[in-house]
Amino acid sequence: MGDGLIILTGLAIVGILIGTPVATVVLWLRQRRLIERLGQLEAVLTAGPARAPLDVPPDLPVAPVTATEAPAAIPAAGAVEGPWTTRTPPAPEPETEGIAQPGSPADRGAVVFRRERLAALSLWLRTNWAFTLSAVSLALAGIFFVQYGIEAGLLPPPLRVVAAVAFGLGLVAAGEWVRRRGGEGDEAPALYLPSVFSAAGLVSIYAAVVAGRLLYDLYGPGLTLAGLVTTTLGAILLGWRHGPFLVAMGLVGAGAAPFLVAGESGATATLYPYYLLVAFLGLAVDAFRRWAWVSVLALATGFGGAFLMFLGGAGQEGWALSLAGFVVLAVVVPARAPIPDHEAPAFSERLLGAGLPAFPVRLALGMVAVASLALWLSIDDLWSFGTLAALSLALVVLSLRAPGIGDLAILPAAAFLAQIWTAEDMARSFGLQSIALREPETSPPATVTALLVMAGVVSMALSGRAWGSLLRPLALAAVLVAPVAAALLEFRWQPAPVVGNLPWALHVMAVAALMTWFALRWAGLEDRRPMAWAVLAALSCVALAMTLLLDAAALTLALGVLLVVAAGLDRRLRLVEMGWFLQLGAVAISYRLLADPGLDWARFAPVEQVLAAFLGAIAAAAAARALLPEERRMERTVAESAAVAWAALLVDVLLLRWFGATDLDRGFQTHWFLSLQALPWLVVAVTQLWRVRGDDLPDKLRRALAAAAGAVAAAFLLMAVVPANPLIAGESGRILGVPLLDSLAVAYALPGALILAAGAVIPRLGLIRRPVQVAGGVLLLLWAVLEIRRLWHGARIDAPLVLQGELYSYTVAMLVCGAALLWQAVQRRSETLRRLAMLVIAVTVAKVFLWDAAGLSGLVRVLSFFCLGLVLAGMAWLNTLVRRAMAGDQGSS
Numbered sequence: 001m002g003d004g005l006i007i008l009t010g011l012a013i014v015g016i017l018i019g020t021p022v023a024t025v026v027l028w029l030r031q032r033r034l035i036e037r038l039g040q041l042e043a044v045l046t047a048g049p050a051r052a053p054l055d056v057p058p059d060l061p062v063a064p065v066t067a068t069e070a071p072a073a074i075p076a077a078g079a080v081e082g083p084w085t086t087r088t089p090p091a092p093e094p095e096t097e098g099i100a101q102p103g104s105p106a107d108r109g110a111v112v113f114r115r116e117r118l119a120a121l122s123l124w125l126r127t128n129w130a131f132t133l134s135a136v137s138l139a140l141a142g143i144f145f146v147q148y149g150i151e152a153g154l155l156p157p158p159l160r161v162v163a164a165v166a167f168g169l170g171l172v173a174a175g176e177w178v179r180r181r182g183g184e185g186d187e188a189p190a191l192y193l194p195s196v197f198s199a200a201g202l203v204s205i206y207a208a209v210v211a212g213r214l215l216y217d218l219y220g221p222g223l224t225l226a227g228l229v230t231t232t233l234g235a236i237l238l239g240w241r242h243g244p245f246l247v248a249m250g251l252v253g254a255g256a257a258p259f260l261v262a263g264e265s266g267a268t269a270t271l272y273p274y275y276l277l278v279a280f281l282g283l284a285v286d287a288f289r290r291w292a293w294v295s296v297l298a299l300a301t302g303f304g305g306a307f308l309m310f311l312g313g314a315g316q317e318g319w320a321l322s323l324a325g326f327v328v329l330a331v332v333v334p335a336r337a338p339i340p341d342h343e344a345p346a347f348s349e350r351l352l353g354a355g356l357p358a359f360p361v362r363l364a365l366g367m368v369a370v371a372s373l374a375l376w377l378s379i380d381d382l383w384s385f386g387t388l389a390a391l392s393l394a395l396v397v398l399s400l401r402a403p404g405i406g407d408l409a410i411l412p413a414a415a416f417l418a419q420i421w422t423a424e425d426m427a428r429s430f431g432l433q434s435i436a437l438r439e440p441e442t443s444p445p446a447t448v449t450a451l452l453v454m455a456g457v458v459s460m461a462l463s464g465r466a467w468g469s470l471l472r473p474l475a476l477a478a479v480l481v482a483p484v485a486a487a488l489l490e491f492r493w494q495p496a497p498v499v500g501n502l503p504w505a506l507h508v509m510a511v512a513a514l515m516t517w518f519a520l521r522w523a524g525l526e527d528r529r530p531m532a533w534a535v536l537a538a539l540s541c542v543a544l545a546m547t548l549l550l551d552a553a554a555l556t557l558a559l560g561v562l563l564v565v566a567a568g569l570d571r572r573l574r575l576v577e578m579g580w581f582l583q584l585g586a587v588a589i590s591y592r593l594l595a596d597p598g599l600d601w602a603r604f605a606p607v608e609q610v611l612a613a614f615l616g617a618i619a620a621a622a623a624a625r626a627l628l629p630e631e632r633r634m635e636r637t638v639a640e641s642a643a644v645a646w647a648a649l650l651v652d653v654l655l656l657r658w659f660g661a662t663d664l665d666r667g668f669q670t671h672w673f674l675s676l677q678a679l680p681w682l683v684v685a686v687t688q689l690w691r692v693r694g695d696d697l698p699d700k701l702r703r704a705l706a707a708a709a710g711a712v713a714a715a716f717l718l719m720a721v722v723p724a725n726p727l728i729a730g731e732s733g734r735i736l737g738v739p740l741l742d743s744l745a746v747a748y749a750l751p752g753a754l755i756l757a758a759g760a761v762i763p764r765l766g767l768i769r770r771p772v773q774v775a776g777g778v779l780l781l782l783w784a785v786l787e788i789r790r791l792w793h794g795a796r797i798d799a800p801l802v803l804q805g806e807l808y809s810y811t812v813a814m815l816v817c818g819a820a821l822l823w824q825a826v827q828r829r830s831e832t833l834r835r836l837a838m839l840v841i842a843v844t845v846a847k848v849f850l851w852d853a854a855g856l857s858g859l860v861r862v863l864s865f866f867c868l869g870l871v872l873a874g875m876a877w878l879n880t881l882v883r884r885a886m887a888g889d890q891g892s893s
Contacts, residue, residue, distance in 0.1 A: 255302070283295050316383055444498050455486075590642065679754075682751055
């Protein structure tokens with residue numbers, strides 16, 4: 001905490017020592033400008049309107065100037081022509097006193113890293129590289145002058161510092177003398193020599209002040225800051241007067257001075273305010289001159305130096321406060337006001353199609369994003385959370401008159417939430433203080449309480465700022481920060497074992513109450529979406545709190561009640577977000593019924609609780625479906641499908657409890673049990689397909705649910721057909737019941753008939769109609785074959801022998817099947833059925849000749865083939881008649 005106190009003290013000193021002189025300079029400049037404008041007005045009144053200057057106020061008469069007569073833009077006095085200079089500045093407006101304001105047309109279009117600017121910089125450096133190297137050499141001379149005094153021991157430490165300061169002042173004076181004699185710029189005789197000398201002198205002075213503190217300990221932090229502040233004020237004045245080259249060299253030199261003087265040993269918390277001053281130097285100059293790139297360089301130099309201090313072990317507290325300081329400087333200084341006035345559009349509006357934000361807005365956005373990311377990644381304690389929350393609050397306050405930065409508070413809030421998820425060390429140490437591990441009668445740690453309070457305060461601040469064009473993004477952020485923080489704490493930190501279920505549930509309910517207050521506050525708005533978001537957040541928090549307090553059945557019932565509430569709100573207020581919540585609620589209930597507590601709980605829990613949970617959820621879905629407006633087709637589809645699916649699941653659960661007892665494997669060994677498990681899902685699939693009426697999103701959802709239910713049913717039926725088939729299942733394949741009304745009918749005939757009927761009557765099956773009908777026919781055929789075998793072998797049909805009478809029975813059944821198909825072909829005039837009937841007859845003939853004849857002899861063989869011949873002759877005669885009749889129908893049509 002000592003380093004943090006030093007940083008706060010340093011910031012207070014900076015505000016006192018810099019604020020007053022800067023304000024004085026600004027007032028002096030404005031007074032000077034007013035005097036010049038007064039002289040221009042007097043000249044206008046004397047010379048008449050025809051000779052009026054270009055920058056007279058618009059309320060005075062001015063002679064019209066055509067495009068061909070307009071003179072070229074004249075650079076401001078003292079401006080340096082270089083790669084960073086704007087050569088055609090816009091005409092100043094009267095109320096701005098000739099200084100470009102944030103959000104002005106020129107400022108709004110400022111782009112720092114344009115291709116032409118980079119090309120101009122490269123050309124300038126190639127042309128004037130000697131001046132750059134000269135400035136670097138002179139700056140290093142001042143730094144090495146201090147080091148030489150250390151190595152040689154010629155002067156006592158105080159005189160070494162004084163000599164280095166004098167050397168720097170001499171260079172600054174030399175630069176001023178050269179500038180007065182030979183000017184400065186591309187066309188001046190002295191070119192850029194004045195800025196070279198002045199920049200090197202400033203670096204030397206910075207190095208001397210830092211050396212007096214870090215190397216010799218001649219004075220304390222207060223006097224160090226005073227010296228640095230004084231040097232910074234001088235640099236501001238020089239840079240404002242003489243151009244960006246001087247500012248660039250001064251910034252880079254000031255940033256490198258501590259490392260060149262003291263090396264790695266210079267990593268101390270005292271230098272955090274120093275690098276804030278470096279950033280302030282560049283931002284303050286650029287606040288008046290509007291070079292744009294100077295602000296970027298100032299923030300990069302200051303942030304980079306502070307980051308190196310942090311890596312060197314200067315302390316987390318100072319690093320966190322420095323990041324907050326950089327953000328405040330990036331927002332306040334370019335606006336030149338304690339309460340900035342950045343104009344719209346904000347960055348979120350840019351994403352929605354608005355114009356490019358002004359450069360001060362982009363500068364603030366970049367610094368806020370970098371600071372939030374740095375706080376998230378570099379610090380893992382309460383300092384990070386507190387600084388991020390404070391940053392969000394500060395940005396809300398600073399943006400009260402600045403809509404352009406109104407949404408920047410969302411970035412530190414998002415980093416705050418990310419920190420909750422990634423703060424593993426804090427979460428681990430918090431979990432080690434659970435009730436079971438800590439001493440009796442000891443209070444739980446207040447960490448999660450503090451974090452949730454911070455999140456709640458941030459949400460309140462964002463909700464208070466949500467108005468105008470930023471209503472939706474800020475309202476959405478407001479209703480997300482606190483609830484998402486509670487959810488992340490629950491799933492990542494698991495506070496209940498530490499603070500107790502009821503206290504933690506009360507925490508979450510407090511967030512729900514806050515969201516309810518938001519909803520009431522926004523209820524009168526014409527835009528109802530923020531209110532809907534707040535209601536959703538409140539319902540979600542209530543659901544989370546109930547998971548902490550209620551048992552399995554009660555929680556499922558409570559979630560069902562929330563579904564009905566959401567549907568009722570949607571019916572009354574027409575809020576589409578309630579439909580979203582209903583869909584998520586259906587998914588949550590499905591997860592509870594299937595997985596947590598799931599089917600295992602449903603198998604062994606008291607049947608009253610199971611029925612209450614399932615029937616309550618089904619009733620809630622049905623009620624929600626009835627309450628939803630007609631236009632909510634998707635939500636109604638979800639509610640209806642959920643009710644049907646949960647009903648099928650309940651049937652399966654009851655079958656498990658009644659027939660499977662406590663051993664699920666025993667149930668899987670019987671053909672009838674597996675088919676009973678499949679039947680509810682077949683009903684779900686058929687129901688969903690029957691409801692399909694088009695190709696829109698609800699119908700696509702129904703098809704997807706039908707496919708899922710059909711896949712579950714197919715899995716059960718496949719197990720019933722293959723491993724649980726009575727032909728190969730042994731003792732577990734024993735057939736129950738009387739012939740034709742036995743377990744074989746339940747296992748194969750019932751699902752086969754259902755599938756065949758669905759394939760025949762359901763519209764819009766498309767390409768799957770034929771496969772569905774084939775699947776149903778295969779199940780019915782299997783039932784018929786197994787039923788015939790059961791008539792000859794009894795309840796166990798897994799014997800290896802095939803009886804002679806059994807072979808006759810199969811043949812007769814196949815002939816009857818062929819005749820039935822042929823009759824249906826006549827009734828329906830179906831060529832497909834006719835061909836299928838003849839195929840069955842052909843297979844029957846092949847069976848008789850290749851299989852049955854091997855076991856026959858004597859008169860029995862003669863009689864069998866005689867009867868078969870008569871039947872085949874009749875079938876062939878009937879087939880010919882059917883074919884001719886169908887051909888006649890086609891010809892007449």
